[in-house]
Amino acid sequence: MIVVRDLAKQYGTLRAIDALSFAVQPGEVLGLVGPNGAGKTTTLRCLSGIIAPTVGTVSLGGHDIQRDPVPAKRALAFIPDEPHLFDYLTVEEHLRFVARLYNVVDADSRAGQLLAELELSDKRTAMPEELSRGMKQKLAIACGLLHSPSVLVLDEPLTGLDPAGMRRMRATIAGRAKAGAAVVLSSHLLHLVEELCSRILILRHGRAVAYGSIADIVAANPALQGRSLEDVFIALTSSGAVSNQ
């Protein structure tokens, strides 16, 4: 599971995120939404150990990401919006590299299965430069899923995917959650968030303005009763909106 307490990140005079606390149980999918610059990517980077929080703690699978990073990262897969691949490794070698990093003993069979699932089987020996943007994204997803992470952090997971790839990715996220993974995903695609997420965290200027299921959020804002998630999102993140957390 993921437990975040009083998380804050300061860049000079800018408070990128402030006083964020939330938890994601195994099997749960939390949607992180907010306008551009709200602090979504900073939050995900703090969760993944890429940047250190100024204040607060992040625990993944019972391990503090700052104090006990190796076991925490062993449980984690972070899939960024922009796939970062190594120029001189083939598709297959990327998976072999990840298998060794996470000590995946049955890597061959898992890799074959993932490549087939993501339609990359015929690209096993291809270099990243020979892959399209969507294929690169699929490879990054395959690398993230190879070690069956119990914590999945996804930043705009559908970027670059074709419609079939999007549908498959939605099924994959739901499937991983059903299998017991705690999932956090950030997206501007509100229908995706609505479809997959059991709870939503809406950020504005680095602070949580709403947290809970859509029903909880609407219940806390009676004026939004019967409105779509998009309307709820705009109402809560537009200037003049008040936090209800």
Add this chain to the structure above:
Amino acid sequence: MTTAPAGALAYLIARTMRNRIISMAKRLRQPRYAIGFVFVAGYFGLMVWSTGLAGRSPAPATPAAGLLGGDTFRIIAPAALALFLLPYWFTDSALLAIAFSRPEVAMLFPAPVSRRALLLYKIVRVQVATIISVTIIVLLWGRGLAPGAPHWMAAIGLFTLFATMHLHRMGAALVQVAAIRHGRSALKRNWLSQLVGLVVTATVISVIASQGFTAAGDSPAGPLTTFLNGLTAALSQPWVRVVLSPFALVVAPAFARSATEWWPAFAGAVGVLALHLVWVLRSHAAFEEAAAEQSTKLHAMIEQFRKRGFVEPERKIKRRLTIPLAPGGHPAVALVWKNSLNFVRTFRPLQLAMMLLVPLAAAGYFGWKSGDVHTAVAGISALFALILLVAGGTSVRNDLRADLLNLSSLKTMPLRGSTLVLAEVASSALPLAAIQCLLLWVAALALQMSRTPMPSSEALALVATLPFGLIGLNLLGSTIRNGVALVFPAWVRLGADGGGIETAGQAMLGMLVMFVAVVGLLVVPAGVTLALVLLVRPPPAVATAVGVVLGAAVVVAECHVATLWLGRVLERTEPSAVAAS
């Protein structure tokens, strides 16, 4: 170029420079950069004060000044320049000179800017780096350059030399690109540049291969003096001087002996520079003209070229060459494996062959002259190993210098910071140590077969312990290089490419920092080893073996402490600190 795009490109260059300077100044608020800046500025201040750059009475000429101002150097320098430029024509190393960054491609290539304007933009932008580089070199070298002429003349002379070299590299790259895209027709169009290249190549090789040897004859002087005398005599022949005269014109102002000598030399160098500029822009124009005349298919190819541009020239990746990796075991091995694949896949045999050409030719020559081929082979192998030890790390960059650009990925890996740093350090140190070890084993074998072999017990001790010593030394060098990249990412060129001639000054400064750090870190191991040998006084073979192993052990211990600290630095470093650089 019409005014509008020219103005936009000039604005881009000027604002980039301005913002870069501002961000550099802001970076000095961080203590590590402030301390680094104080050291570098203090060093340069000392250089300015000691060499009289600030208007004090000039310091006496240094031995370097004597060498650079000497007749032998002035005769050999044009041939050396020709040899330096030669690989640009036979390898793909020139192509990086016409590479554009991703944002430039995204913004400029679809914009209504002609290719000529793009090339001019590229040329102007590189000059900024060249000016910085020249300033550093003049400050470092002081009176060694253009002895007798004011420093500003030396600086301008050096700038002209570097700018011409860069334009030459661009020209070679454009010819290659045109040949790749258009085959024979492009070769026909560029017949003049190819003819010039062939004549110069043939001249330099024929002089070194035959004329130098025969002109020197048998001499009572040592083989090196004999060789230099022979080479100087051969290069002084009128026809050779004519062929190499453009190169002589280019180097002349940088090493002029007086202000009077500098002015005409500078005029000649500017002439060659201007010809290069015309050549580069004209070869580009010819490319456009040919494109318009070709078929629809070719036009589509040109459009694709326009979209992709000159970005990141395609390299032939030897994908079948692989290294096995078991899925189980220490995860850090995966990182070394990944970096080793990077090394073997970007390794260029042709470039290595060209690098080895001169030492091998010299070995052959000295062996032939002295009648002792084994000693010559031993000497040249050892020399090449030494060169790799000192400078190999600047070209073999499959470590943090390449991987820091992927810092986000590195930081999500389930490895401690110190383990990550150690794996990265080992990635470049181990292949270098292996190559040096092989070369030195060849040298030892050749020496044992020569007329003056080492005592066999000492030779055996040295051969057996060499891997330890070389691993220690290479780990030390790699730790420093990776440490500098990690602590000062904004001051180090990150990525697989170490930069061209425009970054020579920065590379020289880096070498100086490296040298000072290595000497500082070798004090303790050398002291411990020396103390033990003096106290115990073992037999020479034992002293050799114990000395090498003990020294290596102390160096490895130093590296271990350094990687622990660097690991903490890596854990604290945020990707934005690297991306901002």
